[in-house]
Amino acid sequence: MVLAVEWLDSPRPMIRLIDQTRLPEAEVMLEVTTVDALVDAISTLAVRGAPALGAVGALGVVVAMLQAETEGWDEATLAAQVDRVRDARPTAVNLAWGVDRVRPAIPMGVAAVLAEARALIAEDGAANRELSRLGADWILARTGKERVRVVTHCNTGALATTAWGTAYGIIHELHDRGALEMVYADETRPLLQGARLTSWELTQDGIDHVVQVDGAASSTILRGLVDVAIIGADRITANGDTANKVGSVALALACRRAGIPFVVAAPFSTVDLGTPTGAEIVIEERDPTEVTAFGGRRTAPPEAIGFNPAFDVTPHDLISAVVTERGVVEPATTPHPELLARIAG
Numbered sequence: 402m403v404l405a406v407e408w409l410d411s412p413r414p415m416i417r418l419i420d421q422t423r424l425p426e427a428e429v430m431l432e433v434t435t436v437d438a439l440v441d442a443i444s445t446l447a448v449r450g451a452p453a454l455g456a457v458g459a460l461g462v463v464v465a466m467l468q469a470e471t472e473g474w475d476e477a478t479l480a481a482q483v484d485r486v487r488d489a490r491p492t493a494v495n496l497a498w499g500v501d502r503v504r505p506a507i508p509m510g511v512a513a514v515l516a517e518a519r520a521l522i523a524e525d526g527a528a529n530r531e532l533s534r535l536g537a538d539w540i541l542a543r544t545g546k547e548r549v550r551v552v553t554h555c556n557t558g559a560l561a562t563t564a565w566g567t568a569y570g571i572i573h574e575l576h577d578r579g580a581l582e583m584v585y586a587d588e589t590r591p592l593l594q595g596a597r598l599t600s601w602e603l604t605q606d607g608i609d610h611v612v613q614v615d616g617a618a619s620s621t622i623l624r625g626l627v628d629v630a631i632i633g634a635d636r637i638t639a640n641g642d643t644a645n646k647v648g649s650v651a652l653a654l655a656c657r658r659a660g661i662p663f664v665v666a667a668p669f670s671t672v673d674l675g676t677p678t679g680a681e682i683v684i685e686e687r688d689p690t691e692v693t694a695f696g697g698r699r700t701a702p703p704e705a706i707g708f709n710p711a712f713d714v715t716p717h718d719l720i721s722a723v724v725t726e727r728g729v730v731e732p733a734t735t736p737h738p739e740l741l742a743r744i745a746g
């Protein structure tokens with residue numbers, strides 16, 4: 402399991418992360434010691450995935466504090482630099498959550514903030530393992546099958562989290578139990594998180610899978626080739642509406658038509674009780690050329706303009722289960738404006 406993010410104290414204090422834009426061809430490690438480098442890594446998706454963004458948000462405050470010491474930033478400048486990390490991507494609630502979780506410790510110094518960041522990472526990692534068990538239990542009970550065929554979208558493994566993954570964590574748990582027959586991994590245009598990253602992780606873990614184009618996912622479901630769809634999340638609102646990688650809602654619609662479960666898996670740090678519904682979620686609009694070109698080669702005519710929302714919102718009534726480490730809720734069958742608050746603990 403290759404971790405997305407780690408903190409190193411030597412040879413100098415730094416965030417070390419694997420550059421996910423280089424996978425699967427090359428495993429290149431980035432050593433991040435400045436806010437500029439971290440914001441660039443987040444915005445280019447060198448580091449990505451909601452829980453991993455929570456970790457780099459928290460560790461990014463440590464980087465900013467150390468840079469403030471060396472560059473003589475005053476409090477206002479430090480706050481503005483921390484805000485740059487917090488605002489580097491808008492949709493995943495985890496990035497802001499990670500920054501906000503450690504920010505109150507700034508007056509107590511670098512060691513205190515780093516301790517808070519490390520605690521956050523450990524908690525989220527433990528959450529991965531618990532939700533993986535709960536999710537596997539729920540899916541096997543709901544399908545009544547001994548082995549299940551799964552479709553998943555984007556990447557939700559160790560590369561996207563602080564441990565072994567969310568939706569991927571459930572897949573891994575099913576595999577460990579001998580209850581996984583096949584995984585259909587959506588390639589996930591335009592940046593191919595599925596084809597490049599999920600397939601890389603499944604291969605490393607020895608899990609049988611195929612990679613399919615995003616446009617095949619609905620027919621794979623309607624043809625009865627899978628028993629359940631499992632996806633991650635970037636922001637889950639109080640009523641269960643869920644923002645996730647663009648293409649997710651198509652799977653939910655097909656699952657409803659096919660009568661199979663559509664499952665969202667996320668640590669509770671991805672739940673945003675302060676946002677009532679998905680209508681209020683800001684959807685990141687990325688560079689249009691990610692759609693009209695690939696690998697540095699233009700694929701659409703020069704006059705073509707790309708439309709590139711990075712996420713979509715699945716309405717709660719299409720979601721069979723939201724699986725977190727604090728429990729499972731079933732938005733489609735128990736709709737409620739404060740559904741997720743019921744398991745907030």
Ligand SMILES: CSC[C@H]1O[C@H](OP(=O)(O)O)[C@H](O)[C@@H]1O
Nearest residue numbers: 449450451555557561633645646
């Ligand atoms: C474990 S949640 C990962 C979540 O984040 C991904 O988005 P991105 O690759 O743009 O950071 C995608 O929505 C995944 O479901």
